[in-house]
Amino acid sequence: xxxYDDLMAFTKTTTALGQVAGRxxxxxxxxxxxxxxxxRAEEMAAMEEVLHARRVDVRVxxxxxxxxxxxxxxxxxxxxxxxxxxxxxxxKVPADLAAEIAKVTSRxxxxxxxxxxxxxxxxxxxxxxxxxxxxxxxxxxxxxGGDVYDAMIDDYEPEMTAAELGAMFxxxxxxxxxxxxxxxxxxxxxxxxxxFPEGAQMKLTRELARAFGYDSKHGRVDKAVHPFSSGSGLDxxxxxxxxxxxxxxxxxxxxxxxxxxxYEQGIDRDYLLTPLGQGVSMGVHESQSRIYENxxxxxxxxxxxxxxxxxxxxxxxxxxxxxxxxxxxNGVHQGYIRTEADEVQYNLHIMLRFDLERALMAxxxxxxxxxxxxxxxxxxxxxxxxxxxxxxCLQDVHWSLGLFGYFPTYSLGNVYAGCLNxxxxxxxxxxxxxxxxxxxxxxxxWLRENLQRHGGLRTPLDTIRHAxxxxxxxxxxxxYLETKFGALYGL
Amino acid sequence: xxxYDDLMAFTKTTTALGQVAGRxxxxxxxxxxxxxxxxRAEEMAAMEEVLHARRVDVRVxxxxxxxxxxxxxxxxxxxxxxxxxxxxxxxKVPADLAAEIAKVTSRxxxxxxxxxxxxxxxxxxxxxxxxxxxxxxxxxxxxxGGDVYDAMIDDYEPEMTAAELGAMFxxxxxxxxxxxxxxxxxxxxxxxxxxFPEGAQMKLTRELARAFGYDSKHGRVDKAVHPFSSGSGLDxxxxxxxxxxxxxxxxxxxxxxxxxxxYEQGIDRDYLLTPLGQGVSMGVHESQSRIYENxxxxxxxxxxxxxxxxxxxxxxxxxxxxxxxxxxxNGVHQGYIRTEADEVQYNLHIMLRFDLERALMAxxxxxxxxxxxxxxxxxxxxxxxxxxxxxxCLQDVHWSLGLFGYFPTYSLGNVYAGCLNxxxxxxxxxxxxxxxxxxxxxxxxWLRENLQRHGGLRTPLDTIRHAxxxxxxxxxxxxYLETKFGALYGL
Numbered sequence: 001x002x003x004y005d006d007l008m009a010f011t012k013t014t015t016a017l018g019q020v021a022g023r024x025x026x027x028x029x030x031x032x033x034x035x036x037x038x039x040r041a042e043e044m045a046a047m048e049e050v051l052h053a054r055r056v057d058v059r060v061x062x063x064x065x066x067x068x069x070x071x072x073x074x075x076x077x078x079x080x081x082x083x084x085x086x087x088x089x090x091x092k093v094p095a096d097l098a099a100e101i102a103k104v105t106s107r108x109x110x111x112x113x114x115x116x117x118x119x120x121x122x123x124x125x126x127x128x129x130x131x132x133x134x135x136x137x138x139x140x141x142x143x144x145g146g147d148v149y150d151a152m153i154d155d156y157e158p159e160m161t162a163a164e165l166g167a168m169f170x171x172x173x174x175x176x177x178x179x180x181x182x183x184x185x186x187x188x189x190x191x192x193x194x195x196f197p198e199g200a201q202m203k204l205t206r207e208l209a210r211a212f213g214y215d216s217k218h219g220r221v222d223k224a225v226h227p228f229s230s231g232s233g234l235d236x237x238x239x240x241x242x243x244x245x246x247x248x249x250x251x252x253x254x255x256x257x258x259x260x261x262x263y264e265q266g267i268d269r270d271y272l273l274t275p276l277g278q279g280v281s282m283g284v285h286e287s288q289s290r291i292y293e294n295x296x297x298x299x300x301x302x303x304x305x306x307x308x309x310x311x312x313x314x315x316x317x318x319x320x321x322x323x324x325x326x327x328x329x330n331g332v333h334q335g336y337i338r339t340e341a342d343e344v345q346y347n348l349h350i351m352l353r354f355d356l357e358r359a360l361m362a363x364x365x366x367x368x369x370x371x372x373x374x375x376x377x378x379x380x381x382x383x384x385x386x387x388x389x390x391x392x393c394l395q396d397v398h399w400s401l402g403l404f405g406y407f408p409t410y411s412l413g414n415v416y417a418g419c420l421n422x423x424x425x426x427x428x429x430x431x432x433x434x435x436x437x438x439x440x441x442x443x444x445x446w447l448r449e450n451l452q453r454h455g456g457l458r459t460p461l462d463t464i465r466h467a468x469x470x471x472x473x474x475x476x477x478x479x480y481l482e483t484k485f486g487a488l489y490g491l
Numbered sequence: 492x493x494x495y496d497d498l499m500a501f502t503k504t505t506t507a508l509g510q511v512a513g514r515x516x517x518x519x520x521x522x523x524x525x526x527x528x529x530x531r532a533e534e535m536a537a538m539e540e541v542l543h544a545r546r547v548d549v550r551v552x553x554x555x556x557x558x559x560x561x562x563x564x565x566x567x568x569x570x571x572x573x574x575x576x577x578x579x580x581x582x583k584v585p586a587d588l589a590a591e592i593a594k595v596t597s598r599x600x601x602x603x604x605x606x607x608x609x610x611x612x613x614x615x616x617x618x619x620x621x622x623x624x625x626x627x628x629x630x631x632x633x634x635x636g637g638d639v640y641d642a643m644i645d646d647y648e649p650e651m652t653a654a655e656l657g658a659m660f661x662x663x664x665x666x667x668x669x670x671x672x673x674x675x676x677x678x679x680x681x682x683x684x685x686x687f688p689e690g691a692q693m694k695l696t697r698e699l700a701r702a703f704g705y706d707s708k709h710g711r712v713d714k715a716v717h718p719f720s721s722g723s724g725l726d727x728x729x730x731x732x733x734x735x736x737x738x739x740x741x742x743x744x745x746x747x748x749x750x751x752x753x754y755e756q757g758i759d760r761d762y763l764l765t766p767l768g769q770g771v772s773m774g775v776h777e778s779q780s781r782i783y784e785n786x787x788x789x790x791x792x793x794x795x796x797x798x799x800x801x802x803x804x805x806x807x808x809x810x811x812x813x814x815x816x817x818x819x820x821n822g823v824h825q826g827y828i829r830t831e832a833d834e835v836q837y838n839l840h841i842m843l844r845f846d847l848e849r850a851l852m853a854x855x856x857x858x859x860x861x862x863x864x865x866x867x868x869x870x871x872x873x874x875x876x877x878x879x880x881x882x883x884c885l886q887d888v889h890w891s892l893g894l895f896g897y898f899p900t901y902s903l904g905n906v907y908a909g910c911l912n913x914x915x916x917x918x919x920x921x922x923x924x925x926x927x928x929x930x931x932x933x934x935x936x937w938l939r940e941n942l943q944r945h946g947g948l949r950t951p952l953d954t955i956r957h958a959x960x961x962x963x964x965x966x967x968x969x970x971y972l973e974t975k976f977g978a979l980y981g982l
Contacts (some may be wrong), residue, residue, distance in 0.1 A: 016537035035708035036726035045506035058575050217526035235527035
């Protein structure tokens, strides 16, 4: 066995253990008996202890020292790029700092949930100050003199910097604000009426998953409080949720998660349980969930088909025809909550968080001033005031978990989805005719062939470049949004 | 931290990882997508690698050298008894032998399943010869000059020997053979007619689980091909199965597994994720499942209540009254399959396997002669000939997995259940009045207080002695069976 083979065998075991830990997380959200939480915490901690020990195992460093990447083929070099990056990242952060972050964020998450329930920002500020201080320490260790926030972004989106993201977002914002203002001033779409039985929603949502190419032989669909996709390779499970008066929540959560799952399910089997065998970055991952959900799932052609399906299942629900239905699905409404936002306003939510967390990490914004900064910025971008903290700076779990640098990847995913959609439409000119029949197979096959199957073979940007054939910019997304919502709202 | 504290902390993590591995097994039988098997094998192997490394960790030996058991309290001494035994056992078996056994039994299980499907014993003989040879090697390593089969029994039932079991079984056999002959010569019970919808079976089976004290806050009930109980402490899950024409299969599988689960759920919380925090032996475990299933669940009083429940749910099913139902539940029929056998004939199945595997391990029986030996013995004990290998020596998975020494613990569990039942009846004279109302709570509380809650605190025999207050013998079981089936069949 060569050092490369030894390292890959070691990595395979570590990856398999990571899959086990991930499935424990899935179980916790779907199957776990409610009284098992205390024991589960011990089980998760035990898995984390094992995984951490393997990440810092000195043998990994020795193997890496021995391996000459230049002597490997393209795939081998890509594998080593991931292992070297991950090992270097782990070794830069002192073990006691990593342990302290784990401890504090665990406590912080509970305090955040309580503060949100109590509408009490002050109760959350002290522990968030601790989290921010610890994450800045970690960022400094990772940055080695470079930008702290860039180092954090690198955890989720290698190659990307705050400066690039900031420039892109700043250029996008005025056009999105104009679009949202126009849409909100125009006539509102028809609202759904009636109730939508949960059993029927789940039945149709399983059909939607199938329609979008979800492979049930290598996954399963369950209900959970929060929709998510979990696992890589041959076992990629998704969850969705149902609300009796809002079937779109269920259907578009499912399609979104199917996008994530299709990426993981679609990666070449040769990469199973290797560093290349999972989505390459959060932004690229989100590009898949977004293009499934929005550019395909909320298209006029596909919603026409969905309207027929829903009529068959639910009878009359207050929407007269496919045209009205298309507008209802794509309704732009005033709202405070990121996860409920439409395609236009969603990105404004992200930009707000990006600028605030960037300022927090730079030390330009104190945690104690966060609420005021949030509320000022929200009113400036959205045109009305935040009414309570759970609709404002306490709405997202991310910061309580120390996930700084994560938010911008959501909008980056939208930008990438815009690029991919433009190329997909060029490659498949009659796509709408297929989508109008509920057939997404040509679209999903195109994404699989050009992007999904390559997993982590290329860098994130090169993954998008390779798949779309263009240099990624926000222009395709903005053009798509302005065309679509301009037509919908007569702007 | 003392060496004891260090060791207990290390053991807690190992135990937690063992729970995770066990839950993967549960997932595999209940939830896993059908295409995930290849990846799951890698995940299980990864967990096994981690667990094995912890079992042979040199720090465990160093801690054990440092700890003076005499300085610990009773609980601490009991904890150390388990850790020392387990560590010594692991260290006695060479790593390459353990790996070879794992490899061969994995292959063997597949070959057994195929041979059983093909009714082809000869196809299974060569690999079983390998398994027997390897397990004898392991037994020799464990026995250190003592009896090989005793060393194997010790894995499942500490303190017990083949000589003791053989003497007990030999004394039981004539009385059981006489009982089965008498019952089979008498009038057969009424058979169930009609179908029993699976949904209704699952609903009633959940009520039965609740009636027997299964704690759904710390567990869940799902369907699987084979009923089993999985996990310890705060997360103990059971499975059951349904057959449209045989609701007893579902109901009594459930009650049986609830017995196992109640033991694990009932152990004192102080022992959570410690060596004392699980059932002390297979025999004691089986005593719980058997007394729940048989002495309580198949009693005249309880079946009277169950008859009413089934009438409410299923309407008429061809059984006129509770008396006839009691006899139907306890029907003694000709049959080849151990897992389908009644209380009387079940033990004859075990004794057959015990004697054959004892002879295999002693080298007195060649694998090539196993089928003939099985068939001869079966005809002698059961009175009719085996018609095909799947009804004979290929019916059980155990030997293909190298589980020698496991079978006798099933009958030992019945013997222990007999002892416990005698003491329970003495302690709760009006038990039948409660069971007749479907209330098992006094019985299950007695078992919890006297046996279950102590987990591994005492040795298996001392566990039964402490709970029953008597020296364990087969007499209570035999008297119980002769009284019950004598009355049922007018013997």
